[in-house]
């Protein structure tokens with residue numbers, strides 16, 4: 397039986413652990429706090445992140461990363477992107493030699509501008525062929541409830557992509573394999589920034605026309621950046637691009653969209669952070685790293701630029717809208 401260690405017990409780490417267990421994989425979760433590990437292992441519930449969802453009996457949990465990693469075939473990295481490096485540094489020695497490393501995080505590291513698979517390769521020294529990324533329209537709670545959804549598992553080594561695919565395929569979760577790790581990771585990181593923009597527009601009171609315009613022009617800038625970095629346009633037209641963009645930008649369950657909505661309704665960054673109750677809205681940090689990455693490749697990303705200026709340079713949402721609409725008119 398395949399054995400997976402899921403490191404990180406937030407909303408998505410927990411929902412994905414349930415998918416794995418439902419697919420027949422043996423799962424041990426790692427949680428930072430021992431009380432949470434006990435709730436998951438003994439109460440079969442994660443009351444902090446997925447209250448009311450009963451977790452399968454074949455999920456165990458511990459706050460000892462070494463124990464979680466023992467004998468793992470697949471190591472699932474389910475911590476926020478900006479803390480992945482520090483966490484991995486503590487875990488590297490305990491990671492089994494040939495395990496596949498699967499990243500669930502959707503972000504670009506600030507400062508280094510690295511994608512998550514690059515951070516993992518740098519910290520662990522693992523060959524890139526051992527590193528996979530999972531991304532798609534996967535809001536945690538509906539998946540934990542068993543609502544059908546699809547996803548993409550990207551790995552340059554097709555054998556490992558298949559291994560991960562088999563470990564998580566269930567009656568409600570349908571994973572597709574892909575070799576385009578860059579496309580998957582760029583799609584996942586960038587859609588969070590565009591979801592912030594959609595939230596801001598919605599918070600101001602704008603409706604579907606505005607949101608569809610932001611999503612579509614957002615996709616155009618994601619494709620520009622992705623292809624400049626070597627992604628395949630088809631990946632960005634698929635589940636890890638358009639699929640995730642539409643789900644996140646449209647859903648009131650999205651943390652990024654909700655965060656943007658609070659800003660659009662006139663809230664401050666501080667009040668939006670406070671209202672998030674410790675849950676990460678990855679786009680708030682990634683807007684800065686995506687913008688810097690785009691700049692270094694000479695790629696224009698006006699929506700990302702606007703989100704960065706609202707979140708980090710004090711630009712008001714109405715001024716950002718005025719600025720975007722005042723740009724030179726041009727062919728599509």
Ligand SMILES: NC(=O)C1=CN([C@@H]2O[C@H](COP(=O)(O)OP(=O)(O)OC[C@H]3O[C@@H](n4cnc5c(N)ncnc54)[C@H](O)[C@@H]3O)[C@@H](O)[C@H]2O)C=CC1
Pocket residue numbers: 404405406407408409410428445474475476477479483500501502503534535536537674675676678
């Ligand atoms: N929640 C969702 O619907 C989805 C989330 N993701 C991505 O998965 C990643 C993880 O997100 P969630 O599980 O939703 O996050 P979350 O906000 O629900 O929880 C974060 C988890 O990481 C832990 N954590 C926070 N800071 C940490 C640190 N410095 N060191 C170690 N652990 C830390 C928290 O205790 C918690 O267990 C993110 O990159 C997110 O974009 C991807 C798909 C769906």
Ligand SMILES: O=C(CO)COP(=O)(O)O
Pocket residue numbers: 502532533534535536588591640643644649650651652653676677678
């Ligand atoms: O990545 C997600 C859905 O695929 C979750 O988005 P949020 O982090 O905005 O909730």
